[in-house]
Amino acid sequence: MALSYxxxxxxxxxxxxxxxxxxxxxxxxxxxEKALIEATKRINRLQFKGIKANPTQLLEFPRAYPSIGTQNNNKGLSFGFSIGYVYEDTINENVKAATCEEALALLKYGNSARTKAQEQNVVRVSFGDVSEEYKASLKLLSKEALELLKPYLAGAVAIK
Incomplete structure (x- = not known):
């Protein structure tokens, strides 16, 4: 039973x-190993495009993605659409790299007061004349991990 990507x-x-x-x-x-497992748990909480490749798998990856095609009659003319899925059979290298990056971020920042405040949705923290404001995030500590996962996130659009 895999607990990490x-x-x-x-x-x-x-x-x-x-x-x-x-x-x-x-x-x-x-x-x-604990950092890798925790990173995987955090990644699994995100909303991804498609569905699990196998409904019984514990983790969100590998995935299956909708595929729309046309159906042809015997004369080669298109007359309708068919909907199916394209299945991944392995975990993508970007997902693996994102897991490593999030594990590293957990080891670097996971136990800091700032991280704990962000996870508790604290909006503003002030210490004398210094203040910080935190915005809502997708609950990953690593920006690199989030960038690696963007193509798989539901609602994410690639900008070229």
Whole structure:
């Protein structure tokens, strides 16, 4: 039963060449596995396009996406539409990378007072003359992870 989109070996390979990943390298294997599982849970809470590739799978990926085509008669003329699904058979590399990025962000920022305030939907925090305002987010700590997942998010539109 998979609890994460990425296993520890894949994550180690991902972070081997990554700059500024000290938080990953400075924790033990159990903590890394916990970070990957928590990152997967956070990703799974997002709303994605399509449906699970297999209705019994625990995780949201791999996915199946609607596909609309035309039907042809025996003379090659289009006369109607057919709707089906295109199924992924593996977890996309961008989803795996997003899991690693979110795991790293959890290790870097997950236990900070600022992160806890953001998760509690605090809008403004003031300390003397200094104040911060937080906006609602999609509940991922990593902007990189969110960028990697944008093509799969329901309601997201690619801008070119």
């Amino acid at each position: 990425v296993d520890l070996t894949e994550a180690e390979e991902y972070f081997a060449g990554k700059l500024f990943a000290d938080e990953w390298h400075n924790v033990d294997s159990k903590t890394k």
